[in-house]
Amino acid sequence: MRELSKISIVNRRSFLVSAAAVAGLTPLLVHAATTSSLTLDRSPKFEEDFAKLVGGATPVEGKITVDLPEIAENGNFVPITISVDSPMTDADYVRAIHLLSTANPVAHVATFRLSPLNAVARVQSRMRLAKTQDVVTLAELSSGQMLIATTLVKVTIGGCAS
């Protein structure tokens, strides 16, 4: 009995502490949903593919808008829209958009190749997400500059071995 009451006290205390932490962190978490989450593990495959795609460039945040659900109920079928703020002229356009998963068995999900003929850098598809993770989008510009966006998606039922 003593043991039990001890446990319940600890639980209550840790609950209060975590509740306070969550309350304090809420603005941060909201921010994380749209930009990045630094707490989730990233697969070695992701690091490998990411390094290959980025090459010598230093990716800069911004100018990419990624529409993904905050919570994906079905990881087999997650709609995604990627837009890059670019004039899409011969002098300045998005050459490619790379889509990467940080926790799928295969990290490189897709590469979309664009040109000034597109006029608007906006693509849509549907992706698989094995579990809750960051989705990383890279945009390769004609100047050689690389843009990056990180989007956290919470997955309820994982996409099977995607």
Add this chain to the structure above:
Amino acid sequence: MTANPRIKLPDTAKVGDVIEVKTLITHVMETGNRHDKDGKLIPRDIINTFVAKFGDKQVFRAELGPGISANPYISFQMRVPGPGVFEFAWTDDHGVTTTATAPLKVA
């Protein structure tokens, strides 16, 4: 296993308009990471490349991995240079290419 390509274009467009081109094709997009009932690995079978041309000019290309959902849906934008015909090609892991064409009506 690749079948039934579907294309959605605006009914009509004007020269200079930016239009959305929506494409969909029926395909299992087997990841190569799943096992069958007997525990045998099901070999990977996906559409790995999608190319869109408008009047012989490539306007869009996508290289896909197993992280793209079954029945891959892809949409992109294009500025209308004039009347013409779209030509789409989906290529799978067996090297089989399925094509579809769609005329764009320009008012």
